[in-house]
Structure formats: C-alpha cells, structure tokens
Amino acid sequence: MRVVDYIKEGLKNFVEEVPEGYREIGKCSLGCHSVRFFIKGSPERVEDIKFKATNRCKKLLAVADFVAQRIREKGKVDVDDYEVLSYFSEEKEKDKLKDRLNMVKTALGL
Numbered sequence: 001m002r003v004v005d006y007i008k009e010g011l012k013n014f015v016e017e018v019p020e021g022y023r024e025i026g027k028c029s030l031g032c033h034s035v036r037f038f039i040k041g042s043p044e045r046v047e048d049i050k051f052k053a054t055n056r057c058k059k060l061l062a063v064a065d066f067v068a069q070r071i072r073e074k075g076k077v078d079v080d081d082y083e084v085l086s087y088f089s090e091e092k093e094k095d096k097l098k099d100r101l102n103m104v105k106t107a108l109g110l
Helices: 003-009 058-074 081-087 094-107
Strands: 023-030 033-042 045-053
Touching: 003 058, 023 094, 033 058, 033 094, 045 058, 058 081, 058 094, 081 094
Parallel strands: none
Antiparallel strands: 023 033, 033 045
C-alpha cells in the first residue's frame, strides 16, 4: 500500500489532544517532526492506544497509525519492522519510511 492511499482511508488512532483516561507513554522529535503515543492500560496489556503527530509528514502519520492499530490488536506494545515495511511496500523513499518507523519505535520505548 502507498502512504497516500492509507491516509485517504482515514486515520483510526490520531488525536489532537490527550484523550481522557489515557497516559503518555513516550514521544520522539526529529527536526520539525514529532510523534507522541497515549495508552489506556499498560504496555503489556494495552486496552487502547492513540497518537498525535505533526501533520506535515504523511509517512509519519501513516506509520504511527498502522503501528497503533497493530498494537491494539495484539494487546501489547510490540512492533515488527518487517510487517510495517511490507505493508507499505509500494511506497517509494524507503529510507524516509524506515526513519519514520524508527521515530515511532523510539516514542514507544522500543
């Protein structure tokens, strides 16, 4: 999938403000880009997860949303690099995609 197509489908886990009942588990900033994650529960037993990121980078938004969705499904904070990169295999600029994935992992404490 391409990032632009993912964004068109709509972000499922993006928030503008910290949701009530959630706590921040981490953040990462790199240049003008930043991402923050909020969870309900604990990293080992995630009930729900949301994120906030700068709107300027579609790759960051797509990767953060995809990762948040997978964490929700797994019920724990865990990221499989291969799964994420494979999902966005149609995307050009693989280096930027890997960079945004590393930002997401840093924000999650991985």
